[in-house]
Amino acid sequence: MSEIKSFEPEFTENGTIIPKQKFCASCKKRMECDKLYEKLRENHTTNDYAEVVLAMYYTCDDIEPLYIEFPILVNGISSDLAYDRDNNEFRVGDWCIVSLNAEGFDEDFHIGLYLGMLPLSILSMYDKKTTKIINKFNPSPAMFVPKFNKIFYGMNMRWQFIESLEDMEGLFESEPQEYLEVVKNRFKNS
Numbered sequence: 001m002s003e004i005k006s007f008e009p010e011f012t013e014n015g016t017i018i019p020k021q022k023f024c025a026s027c028k029k030r031m032e033c034d035k036l037y038e039k040l041r042e043n044h045t046t047n048d049y050a051e052v053v054l055a056m057y058y059t060c061d062d063i064e065p066l067y068i069e070f071p072i073l074v075n076g077i078s079s080d081l082a083y084d085r086d087n088n089e090f091r092v093g094d095w096c097i098v099s100l101n102a103e104g105f106d107e108d109f110h111i112g113l114y115l116g117m118l119p120l121s122i123l124s125m126y127d128k129k130t131t132k133i134i135n136k137f138n139p140s141p142a143m144f145v146p147k148f149n150k151i152f153y154g155m156n157m158r159w160q161f162i163e164s165l166e167d168m169e170g171l172f173e174s175e176p177q178e179y180l181e182v183v184k185n186r187f188k189n190s
Contacts, residue, residue, distance in 0.1 A: 002061035004036060004058050028065065074131060092116040102152060111180060111183060117142070120139065123137075141153070165188075
């Protein structure tokens, strides 16, 4: 393992950092690096921002960039796109109660339809040993909220599945009545 050494990052004339420089702050292993940890301890850093700034001034020969840098040799691309961390795949299509905390929407309770874990983005990772790129979902639970005719993701709401008619007591009369009737009928028959 190589020794950590001082490094002077290069900046543009307007003060932004020039990309693709190989220093500790741009290293994938930065969070687990014992050598960098010792430097941070020596400098008595007090917060994450100070640690990143300090990490801009050190580097070593074992750096692994955070992001894929081209050109690279690629011997395969695979996609691991099926992902349901909560194992709720069997509940797709179930009704739920949602309270939105998205900008421009109220935080009242609304009826929603669970659509499953849907992707917010796709993460691509490059494995240097196998020279393969692996694509993975960055998912979030998604709900269709009929009142707004819009899909919302888990990060914009609190939600729970409707398990009985009592769960619907917090719903307001302003909800689309045809949807409320469908849900009520489902639980009346069970």
